[in-house]
Amino acid sequence: MALTVVMNIDRLLTQLTIDEKIAMLTGSDTWSTVPVKRLSIPSVVVSDGPHGLRKVKEERPGQDALQYPAVCFPTYSALAATWNDELAQQMGAAIAGDCIDNKVDVLLGPGVNMKRNPLCGRNFEYLSEDPYLAGRLGTALVNGVQSRGIGTSLKHFAGNSQEVDRFWVNSEIDERALREIYLPAFEKIVKEAKPWTVMCAYNLLNGVHCSQNRRLLFNILRKEWGFDGIVVSDWGAVHDRVESLKASLELEMPYCKTSFESLKKAYEEDRINEYDIDFAVEGILRLVKKVSEAADLRDKVKDTTDDRYNVSKQVADEAVTLLKNEDEILPISKKIKKLAVFGLAAADPTIQGGGSAGVTPIRKSAPLDYIRKLAGDDIEVVYAPCYNQMTLTSILEIQNLPAALNLAYEADMSLIFVSDTIRTELEGFDRNSIRLQPELEKMILQLTAVNPNTVVVVQAGSVIDMSEWFYKVKGVVYSWYLGGAGGESVADVLFGKVNPSGKTAETFPLCLEDTPAFDGIDSISLCDTDNDGSFGQGAYPCAYPGNGKVSWYREGMFIGYRFYDTWKKEVLIPFGFGLSYTQFEYSKLKIVQDENTARVECKIKNTGKCKGRETVQIYVRPVQPYVLRPEKELKGYVKVELEPNEQKTIKVELDERAFSYYSMNDFDWKVDKGYYEILVGSSSRDIKLTGKIKM
Numbered sequence: 289m290a291l292t293v294v295m296n297i298d299r300l301l302t303q304l305t306i307d308e309k310i311a312m313l314t315g316s317d318t319w320s321t322v323p324v325k326r327l328s329i330p331s332v333v334v335s336d337g338p339h340g341l342r343k344v345k346e347e348r349p350g351q352d353a354l355q356y357p358a359v360c361f362p363t364y365s366a367l368a369a370t371w372n373d374e375l376a377q378q379m380g381a382a383i384a385g386d387c388i389d390n391k392v393d394v395l396l397g398p399g400v401n402m403k404r405n406p407l408c409g410r411n412f413e414y415l416s417e418d419p420y421l422a423g424r425l426g427t428a429l430v431n432g433v434q435s436r437g438i439g440t441s442l443k444h445f446a447g448n449s450q451e452v453d454r455f456w457v458n459s460e461i462d463e464r465a466l467r468e469i470y471l472p473a474f475e476k477i478v479k480e481a482k483p484w485t486v487m488c489a490y491n492l493l494n495g496v497h498c499s500q501n502r503r504l505l506f507n508i509l510r511k512e513w514g515f516d517g518i519v520v521s522d523w524g525a526v527h528d529r530v531e532s533l534k535a536s537l538e539l540e541m542p543y544c545k546t547s548f549e550s551l552k553k554a555y556e557e558d559r560i561n562e563y564d565i566d567f568a569v570e571g572i573l574r575l576v577k578k579v580s581e582a583a584d585l586r587d588k589v590k591d592t593t594d595d596r597y598n599v600s601k602q603v604a605d606e607a608v609t610l611l612k613n614e615d616e617i618l619p620i621s622k623k624i625k626k627l628a629v630f631g632l633a634a635a636d637p638t639i640q641g642g643g644s645a646g647v648t649p650i651r652k653s654a655p656l657d658y659i660r661k662l663a664g665d666d667i668e669v670v671y672a673p674c675y676n677q678m679t680l681t682s683i684l685e686i687q688n689l690p691a692a693l694n695l696a697y698e699a700d701m702s703l704i705f706v707s708d709t710i711r712t713e714l715e716g717f718d719r720n721s722i723r724l725q726p727e728l729e730k731m732i733l734q735l736t737a738v739n740p741n742t743v744v745v746v747q748a749g750s751v752i753d754m755s756e757w758f759y760k761v762k763g764v765v766y767s768w769y770l771g772g773a774g775g776e777s778v779a780d781v782l783f784g785k786v787n788p789s790g791k792t793a794e795t796f797p798l799c800l801e802d803t804p805a806f807d808g809i810d811s812i813s814l815c816d817t818d819n820d821g822s823f824g825q826g827a828y829p830c831a832y833p834g835n836g837k838v839s840w841y842r843e844g845m846f847i848g849y850r851f852y853d854t855w856k857k858e859v860l861i862p863f864g865f866g867l868s869y870t871q872f873e874y875s876k877l878k879i880v881q882d883e884n885t886a887r888v889e890c891k892i893k894n895t896g897k898c899k900g901r902e903t904v905q906i907y908v909r910p911v912q913p914y915v916l917r918p919e920k921e922l923k924g925y926v927k928v929e930l931e932p933n934e935q936k937t938i939k940v941e942l943d944e945r946a947f948s949y950y951s952m953n954d955f956d957w958k959v960d961k962g963y964y965e966i967l968v969g970s971s972s973r974d975i976k977l978t979g980k981i982k983m
């Protein structure tokens with residue numbers, strides 16, 4: 289039975305010396321807080337990461353640290369494609385299990401920054417371009433982790449939407465975009481799941497570093513939203529420990545040797561007082577108390593690594609997103625006698641992005657192994673890797689193409705596996721293109737020319753521009769970064785053991801130039817001309833990636849489908865899109881309005897031949913609004929599983945916030961009078977039922 293330390297925080301605050309208190313305000317080392325043995329105050333251990341435990345065993349200068357192996361779950365762009373809150377909660381709880389086994393008290397996740405731009409290197413770690421979807425799934429994740437007595441760190445607060453110049457870029461975000469896009473996921477999770485900590489971001493927000501931005505960390509987070517946990521800095525995000533303390537940042541991570549002196553000097557010079565220090569120390573003591581009081585919850589956890597791996601498999605099953613299925617080429621038919629598989633990614637899949645979220649997977653499945661297993665003796669499987677391991681710098685070359693073309697020619701069907709490798713999607717870097725490497729595109733075109741019965745399977749963290757080849761192949765399966773169980777899941781979907789139900793949580797544009805924050809060649813010309821790792825000091829602020837100092841969110845709240853739908857722009861794949869092996873029929877929309885809220889009901893029926901899951905999406909469209917507002921916004925969704933011919937009634941409650949915008953007149957949320965359409969759809973651009981209400 290774990291020792292539950294009964295802590296009297298008020299008494300401890302009187303017993304701690306000022307030096308002991310000041311020492312507690314920065315980490316003890318990279319991953320733990322400062323204990324005070326004299327008063328039996330233990331240290332709290334924190335560790336990454338969002339899609340699986342990354343606990344460092346041994347730092348190795350100049351190369352990746354040695355890490356304890358853990359279950360590697362699908363990354364967040366994959367989890368978001370499941371639109372399954374219950375599964376997100378189970379994923380959180382399962383990761384907490386690995387934390388308990390490895391004596392970690394707080395998991396440094398979830399990351400819920402918005403996907404403002406598909407180039408962002410950490411998009412694989414984030415959920416969506418839509419704050420409502422990110423808020424719901426983030427709430428479920430935090431509830432899952434904390435249900436087992438492990439804390440979380442909601443990150444990166446706020447406006448951390450690019451990796452380029454991330455330590456010093458100033459995110460210039462107007463108040464409505466901040467309130468309606470960049471804050472709502474944090475707001476919902478803080479209010480509904482009460483994360484033990486919030487991690488402030490590296491960047492500046494409207495001119496002030498997040499780590500010392502009192503309006504953000506105190507006025508909004510604590511006074512407006514009622515946050516009762518502590519703010520921890522991102523690692524190295526504190527620039528002035530005194531200013532960050534005055535902004536109410538309790539815990540600086542990691543250990544910083546100058547912090548004690550600078551705080552002590554400020555205290556002696558009355559630039560800070562004991563109240564400022566006690567505010568932070570009290571918060572840290574509350575965190576220690578939460579950890580010690582949760583010991584019983586942790587003791588009850590009995591699931592095994594296999595149980596957790598099985599949860600990761602369920603998430604992967606529901607994340608796989610079927611984007612194209614011409615002539616119902618999928619699932620692979622029993623009539624197929626010879627199946628050709630191409631691409632290194634089939635044998636050595638990219639299962640996650642790089643950086644602090646990188647998990648050392650305890651198990652990793654390759655699609656090719658499971659394709660062979662499911663093909664059994666009925667289907668002959670031939671394989672050609674075609675290319676070697678891709679890295680950030682090396683230009684890929686296709687090997688033995690003639691032999692591969694021959695295999696494709698002789699096969700009944702081809703599966704081509706491609707990936708955006710770990711070297712293109714990782715922390716600290718943004719991609720400079722959203723297309724596959726040219727050689728991969730060429731390979732797809734050449735193999736498809738020889739055999740049109742081709743399906744491409746993509747492994748990527750964020751969306752890619754597929755327009756070069758998308759219309760030439762018959763099937764496209766987007767498998768995101770699926771973690772260790774992904775190989776099994778992809779094979780199960782290809783052979784129909786799993787009916788795909790994934791729906792993309794990020795729009796696929798036709799090209800990068802169509803994205804809302806794209807500034808054209810000028811912004812690229814501000815690129816890293818002197819190759820010093822940061823962008824040149826451009827003459828004028830631009831949207832993305834900014835001019836080395838300012839990233840100007842001039843697209844405001846119009847990111848993702850909010851931009852494409854309001855500007856009526858064509859896209860390759862709309863937000864919320866994903867196919868199934870079965871079909872669904874929507875009917876009987878009923879809306880019951882009560883003041884500024886509404887209950888939406890409709891019937892959904894499986895009219896196909898196999899069991900399937902469908903995510904019914906509810907969008908709200910203000911009709912001729914007085915203020916500038918997106919054409920539509922996601923305000924509800926329900927995922928249902930239906931047997932063939934089964935019909936269910938779905939019900940979604942739309943609260944007042946669902947109809948509100950952030951008024952710059954009232955500095956508060958407001959519902960304007962007028963008409964609102966309620967759109968029920970299978971994706972943001974496949975609206976099945978429409979109703980109208982009047983406020």
Ligand code: GLC
Pocket residue numbers: 336396443522523644
């Ligand atoms: C990194 C990341 C953050 C991570 C932390 C600890 O720089 O920004 O997400 O949790 O440092 O590794």
